[in-house]
Amino acid sequence: MFDILALVVAFCCSVLTIKVLLPLAPHIGLIDLPNERKKHDGAIPLIGGISIFTGVLIASSLFIENSNIINLYLISSALIVFIGTLDDIYDLSVGSRMLFQGIVACILVFGAGRFISDFGAILGGDSLVIGEYGMIFTILAVIAAINAFNMVDGIDGLAGSMSIITMGAIAALMAQKASSVSILLPMLIVVSTIPYLFYNVSTRNPRGKKIFMGDAGSMYMGLTVIWLLTIGTQNTDEVEAAFRPVTALWLIAIPLMDMLAIMVRRVRRGDSPFKADNGHIHHILLANGFSPRKALWSISGISIVFAVIGCLGEVFLINEAVMLVVFICAFISYAAILQKFCNLGK
Secondary structure, three states, X not given: OOOHHHHHHHHXXXXXXXXXXXXXXXXXXXXXXXXXXXXXXXXXXXXHHHHXXXXXXXXXXHHOOOOHHHHHHHHHHHHHHHHHHHHHHHOOOHHHHHHHHHHHHHHHHHHOOOOOOEOOOOOOOOOOEOOOHHHHHHHHHHHHHHHHHHHHOOOOOHHHHHHXXXXXXXXXXXXXXXXXXXXXXXXXXXXHHHHHHHHHHOOOOOOOOOOOOHHHHHHHHHHHHHHHHHHHHOOOOOOOOOOOHHHHHHHOHHHHHHHHHHHHHHHHHOOOOOOOOOOOHHHHHHHOOOOHHHHHHHHHHHHHHHHHHHHHHHHOOOOHHHHHHHHHHHHHHHHHHHHHHHHHOO
């Protein structure tokens, strides 16, 4: 069982970090200004991600048993938060961001020695194993996950909600089996995210105290998710995998589907897949009359449904090939529905 005291410490450290950084953010340029794509009012501090990471860092350092995996996770997380903070202040180029993300991914692959090499029986029959080619795949997967969570961070509460849903599902699945990473880590992230959500979306939040997660936060969440999914789905000599690789797709369904769908649409238009636009699921819902709060609840509800499907498939050991086919069908339906909404919103 995870330690209640650790959760309290994570929560309090997250709150304290917000209190400390709120007055400092404008002086160091850590603010988000409105533009044609960002319709918020005034300069909003980009400190949510830093507060979440600080809570996790302090609590995990105090309450999670010291190990090479945890140490490398904290080092890579600190690096990605630092890179994200620089991006929040200076707006780094796509190339430089991806270079830094690749370097951080190498810490997981070459430092921790963990990478995705076994995809399970997703094709039916024996497991699909790619061996050392999994190192390259995992580096690409880390970059993809970081950017998927970065892209989904478009309306109040969305990135935080996606993170809580995914982390909660990971913790539930890890609790079923022994894991090389305690379920305390994903639970610390859930608890550390709650103060951010209060300052980001709560109507009781004092006026003028709103904060955003920032690239530091969304990139940190993406890294943490893929780190935990890699560890949770791969067997090692010391520990059995907590859940099957196909289940991981369902746990990050919305960020993954949204990123893939919008990249396909951009390429079909002849644009760069990394060119920013208003084609994400939250943009499309807003353009079709949804309020920001209704869009948040709708997307979160869909994400919960996908996560529950993944968890039920794992609990009842539904055939992995079947789970993959259903996921592909869900993605095709998702992309088609969004395309229809895109046309309606024009």
